[in-house]
Amino acid sequence: MQGGYPPQQNGAFGQVRGPQPGYAGPYPGQSNYGAPAPAPAPAPPAQKRLDPDAIPSPQASDLPAVQKSRHRIDPDAIPSPIQVIEDDKAKSTEPFTTGVRGQAPPLVTTNFQVKDQGNASPRFIRCTAYNMPCTSDMAKQSQVPLAAVIKPLATLPPDETPPYLVDHGEGGPIRCNRCKAYMCPYMQFIEGGRRFQCGFCSCVTEVPPHYFQHLDHTGKRVDCYDRPELSLGSYEFLATVDYCKNNKLPQPPAFIFLIDVSYNAVKSGMVSIVCQELKTLLDYLPRENPDVDSVVRVGFVTYNKVLHFYNVKSSLAQPQMLVVSDVSDMFVPLLDGFLVNVNESRMVIESLLDQIPEMFADTRETETVFGPVIQAGLEALKAADCAGKLFIFHTSLPIAEAPGKLKNREDKKLIGTDKEKSLFQPQVGFYGSLAKECVAQGCCVDLFLFPNQYVDVATLGVVPVSTGGSIYKYTYFQAQTDRERFLNDLRRNVQKKVGFDAVMRVRTSTGIRATDFFGSFYMSNTTDVELAGLDCDKTITVEFRHDDKLSEETGALMQCAVLYTSCSGQRRLRIHNMAVNCCSQLADLYRNCETDTIINFFSKYAFRSVLTSPTKTVRDSLVNQCAQILACYRKNCASPSSAGQLILPECMKLLPVYLNCVLKSDVLLPGADVSLDDRAYLRQLISCMDVTESHVFFYPRLLPISTCDALPVAVRDSEERLSKGGVYLLETGLHLFLWVGANAQQELLINVFGTPSFSQIDPNMTSLPVLDNPFSQRLREIIDSFRAQRSRYMKLMVVKQEDKAELIFRHFLVEDKSASGGASYVDFLCHMHKEIRQLLS
């Protein structure tokens, strides 16, 4: 419990703001949280006390300190994300076991080990609430979203076992007769093991003779612990031919590389970088068994306003180029020799990749097509009768005469109006129907964009987003500075674990139902999530609603089954099971929520809403929902106290700060310098982020770099926390900044940059000099480890204090007021409080 304000040196929250009406006093501190609070940990001095060197806020500095202090709230007194993160880290020392129903896992920011004891690891599934309300009335009252963020093919750390593969023989996996749920630990064996009762729908199903096993005295099957499907939360089934398209076992998938060779692509160096890299990258195509060659076949296409296919059959002395200029009605001009095995055709492929940059070195063609490019890949996969992935390297708005031709419609005037939503919608319907065809064939599209101007990401992204693909965007791509980022992204993308032609279905126990889905996929009905491609980074967020009552006794069960074709061409089913508790007391709900997951859900929900509603409406409804959540808590769970006090549930105390970050994001509240393409890009990117990524995206990690031992404790994302004499690392999952204070010590600069002078630091460097001192080494290690944690490579940007580039950096100091008009944390908290009070009165 902290009393009073610490002396304020600076750090104003808007000097013109008057006294908060009804804001009774200081933030009441942790004792008022609904949950039994842990002993208030003394905040580390770095956080508690403001650095004497901290940059004075420009607005604040010219006002007398005393005058302001009355209206100011101590930023250290409001809930601190860093505090929560650090507390959770300290708490989670034991491995997290999934056997206990309704237990919330450690936060995503915490390093922990998972032991699968019957529920899926939080790496696969995270829920917004681990104790769901029993009735829909309760759920409505609380307004807490009930959702699960599922990452079906998530990569596990090396010390955790990947899901086992189970083969139930020719008959295929054992399933419930009625709801078709797959065999899992929630199936109750009865009648001596001859039948089992489904945990989801309670239907009783005969156990097939080959699967029969006796039960022990507790009613468990004797072989319970020998069978992953009876004892684990996540496992895989080998699918039979019944689970395959056209009742035919699938062919191994294919990768097709489609490279834009128009003037801009060649000039920026993209073409030669891609061709050069592919020569080695093709040896790292995904494979199940690292000892054998990949069975993935490859094909190559280049294009500008016509398409060039290449025959790289192993028997050819030199590659053959087949030009298709009739783009209005795309077809694949060759069958044999287009998709080849890398090892067999190595010579021809290398010769081709050597020649492509040369062939187009003098091109003057600036126009490109895009629709026919996807069609070409799709047709090639159709002809080869396999699923696969298209890697499209594209530069410009496709204005050449062809299906899917686009026009420039970037219109900044529409921002903030009711018509803003149209900018997020595709400008033609062509890509929607093309996406549908792609999904039917299992053709996943990954798009690498290298734009110099508006390319209409909102439209170009339709196919990648609907096919489970990814979009990468390298605006103003320059070979020198962006090469590393692009190549690392490409390498990771090519090598990562990926499944094709996937269908995901989430089954739940009676009482709740999966009603809404968010992510990169296509749905042709209300239950099946179809993914042409599903890789280890893709996440699907599922929202549940009540359609009946749940019982506290049985809890709520969910089973996510993903049917997919592995990179070796095997048809498999990946099953993730999750059981959560159910409660009839709202307090139980508020004790078991996970704010990071709620924010993930809210952001996806909001970012999808911008397609249909004005951003203002979307922001307002977000604020409103959060206010309701918190008001409900205050009303029903918090101990009676002064109405002026803001009381937050313990596990939701960060909801306001995080929500504010979502509201301030470029998608919902863009600054003047944010392009329409950037917004569309981010919108699509967020839609398939997992909780870890969305967390760091909305609340970036800011590390003070001062010592060279253990990983330093992060500081809050506010300018106040930056010391003029320090160096800070900030990462968002997409960006990585190294901020250098103007008064940074010479020793520090020498250690990091090899120069004692602040002015000599080159702000254009993208990697730190390799210096032989422990500090430099450690810093580079930290940077590397950050990069390794993220699915996209982050380019390092060195930001010198008071440099022009600092504006970009400040954008990520999310607790501060933003240039685009976003509120500071404190302001928003006050606003939130006001809203809650309004709801309560």
Added chain:
Amino acid sequence: MATFPEYIAQNEERDGVRFSWNVWPSSRLEATRMVVPVAALFTPLKERPDLPPIQYEPVLCSRATCRAVLNPLCQVDYRAKLWACNFCYQRNQFPPTYAGISEVNQPAELLPQFSTIEYVVQRGPQMPLMPLVFLYVVDTCMEDEDLQALKESLQMSLSLLPPTALVGLITFGRMVQVHELGCEGISKSYVFRGTKDLSAKQLQEMLGLTKPSASQGRGPQAAQPPLSNRFLQPVQKIDMNLTDLLGELQRDPWPVTQGKRPLRSLGVAMSIAVGLLECTFPNTGARIMTFVGGPATQGPGMVVGDELKTPIRSWHDIEKDNAKFMKKATKHYEALAGRASSNGHIIDIYACALDQTGLLEMKCCANHTGGYMVMADSFNTSLFKQTFQRVFTKDVQGSFKMAFAATLEIKTSREIKVSGAIGPCVSLNAKGPCVSENEIGTGGTCQWKVCGLDPSTTLALYFEVVNQHNAPIPQGGRGAVQFVTQYQHASGQRRIRVTTTARNWADAQTQIQSIAASFDQEAAAILMARLAVYRAETEEGPDVLRWLDRQLIRLFMFHLRRSPFLQVFNNSPDESSYYRHQFNRQDLTQALIMIQPVLYAYSFNGPPEPVLLDSSSILPDRILLMDTFFQILIYHGETVSQWRKAGYQEMPEYENFRHLLQAPVDDAQELLHTRFPMPRYIDTEHGGSQARFLLSKVNPSQTHNNMYAWGQESGAPILTDDVSLQVFMDHLKKLAVSSAA
């Protein structure tokens, strides 16, 4: 005066012209009574090695509607330097360059022996010689063995082309590929769907052949059109590259499932070939050489579906109106032929397959452009290989015996007009005073386009005497016809060949004998036959036979009636089209052989002798050599073949037998070497299955019906119900008498 046969021979030798009548009836009425119209077989490029090319431009009549060329029949006033046109009687001033002429100093075109004369059109230095363009259009849907043979033939042909000739390659199967030539390190081709027809403009855009239009300056300094492009390049530059490219050609890789024909986009491939030349070399001589291994099975121009269970149309289907693709396909190919011919491009079709390939539908491509049509069983036969090689035959100057983009114009005296032409030509729709309203064949014009010509290409031209019955015999007593053939010589030069010929008028009432004596029976027969074939192509079969029967003549027509040109029985539609194609372009001698095959007999009884094409000529101790133009057949009589089997020819004491066996073979070889297209060579014997070719041709004077009435020893009976010549003649006589009554 020489006898008429001599006169006819001389005229043919000098001018390449044979008229049905060499004295013309002087009025329309009489001419119609003659039944056989005044008509001519004209061979525009009759080989005349003795003819010196004239290195200046022809002098033309100044009357705009006439423009006849100065010729030996013109009246010349040497003093006034004037000449009178013998067609329109316009008096013309000689051009200044002719200032020096006099009776003793006459230009060649006034000398009587130069009734046929050839001018070489001089070009300015900025106009280079026209390159020859050869565009190969190659089917890849065929057995590997065939494809290999074809590839070799094509590679060989490159060595026969002049180094400056431009070549191009289009291959097709399910798709159509236009190959870019001369690419280093990677071979490039443009691929088109085989189901979608493209206009020349679309094609031009898709192939990136659009010329920078902004730089198209005006005036004499205008940029020269590029003489080659990525797809058509000089042989000397890319022959290695193209040889490799041809060598790497693979059979069409798209899978063909059981019970299906390969998808063959012939129609689109030809369309692209035509389009490519249309947008790059309009009005320049070019050959599109199409090599077809089977019927088009998809896209525009398809003649049969890909289901093997539905066979390609037969005459039966056509008569029953059951050939569902035929009309559409024919239309497609006719349109192509029209586009090609208006640009002066030739389309050759080399169809090598055991089954039909759709020549019936495609015939207009060759027929309208003067292209070759060659039909064989396989590309791996000497028939194809040697025929193809012979396309590139050169004359003594080393130029190909082919001419390109020719136009034939006819000028006539006032009393006679031209009704039309039958041959490998299309109308240019040039109306003029000498065009008759009465159309025969391709009529209504006095100019025809003949895109491809060789020295034997012969056109049949039909005239109409328009002089009224009571009008006097025209002034001068002679009617004249001038043939003006402008063409691109294989050397690239533009040439004009002018043939002026005249015939006497005669009053049929008073001079009927001289008219009758001037009748050229052979020419008339061929002319009538062409007319019959033309009608057979355009009208219903039996009607043509009835028309022919009403018209005519003796033995010859007996064979014509039985010939494949009119009878479709036992011939596929493709074969009929092929035979008719050849008949319509070959010269008189060859055409005669086609109708009435030549039969030679070899025996110990004396030197080889021509014998009657009659079953009575088939004797056991004879070897027969039959030449039907399309086939050269050696038939060993029963005894001879027994001797041969016994191996007498191997024994030194029977050397004369060896000679006897060898003699027809040598003669056959000689024929084989000169004939184009190469005939099918058949060596058979009594009772051999291939002997049917002989037996179907001879006059069945003895059949199983009457063999016992005739002597046993003479000849071989033919098992047929066809009437023999004897019966035919008897019937004809009866008809002649009855109709006279």
